[in-house]
Amino acid sequence: xxxxxxxxxxxxxxxxxxxxxxxxxxxxxxxxxxxxxxxxxxxxxxxxxxxxxxxxxxxxxxxxxxxxxxxxxxxxxxxxxxxxxxxxxxxxxxxxxxxxxxxxxxxxxxxxxx
Amino acid sequence: xxxxxxxxxxxxxxxxxxxxxxxxxxxxxxxxxxxxxxxxxxxxxxxxxxxxxxxxxxxxxxxxxxxxxxxxxxxxxxxxxxxxxxxxxxxxxxxxxxxxxxxxxxxxxxxxxx
Numbered sequence: 001x002x003x004x005x006x007x008x009x010x011x012x013x014x015x016x017x018x019x020x021x022x023x024x025x026x027x028x029x030x031x032x033x034x035x036x037x038x039x040x041x042x043x044x045x046x047x048x049x050x051x052x053x054x055x056x057x058x059x060x061x062x063x064x065x066x067x068x069x070x071x072x073x074x075x076x077x078x079x080x081x082x083x084x085x086x087x088x089x090x091x092x093x094x095x096x097x098x099x100x101x102x103x104x105x106x107x108x109x110x111x112x113x114x
Numbered sequence: 115x116x117x118x119x120x121x122x123x124x125x126x127x128x129x130x131x132x133x134x135x136x137x138x139x140x141x142x143x144x145x146x147x148x149x150x151x152x153x154x155x156x157x158x159x160x161x162x163x164x165x166x167x168x169x170x171x172x173x174x175x176x177x178x179x180x181x182x183x184x185x186x187x188x189x190x191x192x193x194x195x196x197x198x199x200x201x202x203x204x205x206x207x208x209x210x211x212x213x214x215x216x217x218x219x220x221x222x223x224x225x226x227x228x
Binding site: 033040041042043044045048055056058088090092103104105106107108110 | 118151156157158159160161205207213214215216217218219220221
């Protein structure tokens with residue numbers, strides 16, 4: 001049973017560029033949440049997707065956008081990258097309507113903006 | 115807004131001994147979940163244990179147990195018979211029934227010494 005898969009593992013981008021991160025949820029899960037984890041800090045909620053729509057959004061600017069596909073996989077897009085966007089981006093999946101066992105996380109994408 | 119506080123940035127324990135990690139949270143909600151996640155150097159967040167706020171009985175998972183004090187808004191994690199593989203960052207997290215934004219503390223870095 002595959003867990004949450006994120007790609008790429010590492011990424012280096014230049015300030016001002018755009019980036020797309022990808023996430024495949026755990027088998028049986030239909031909801032994807034994205035988190036940003038800055039170095040030495042806990043993860044912060046970016047947004048959650050369910051039924052191909054953004055269900056809830058955290059305190060992040062519109063430069064952060066996402067998408068969910070019919071197969072429940074998801075993308076996180078960040079435009080006009082800033083140095084402060086350098087972080088570990090974690091994807092977490094869950095199942096709506098089931099018991100809440102917490103989210104299943106992937107191993108993240110380490111984004112470095114130079 | 116819900117906040118989660120972990121007041122111990124770093125802790126260490128000798129192998130086979132017991133250690134307790136502290137967590138406090140602030141919320142006006144009555145129905146919520148609390149979690150402890152482990153993040154080893156592999157970066158993946160791994161669920162250690164969860165507690166539902168309506169349950170008075172403290173959760174236990176093998177060597178891991180919690181002390182949940184709802185009135186005090188405290189949720190500590192006890193690790194018994196510590197093993198070298200327990201070395202990791204530990205995050206306390208809060209999730210309201212009515213919110214999809216899982217809130218994390220800043221983490222405690224635990225080192226188990228041989």
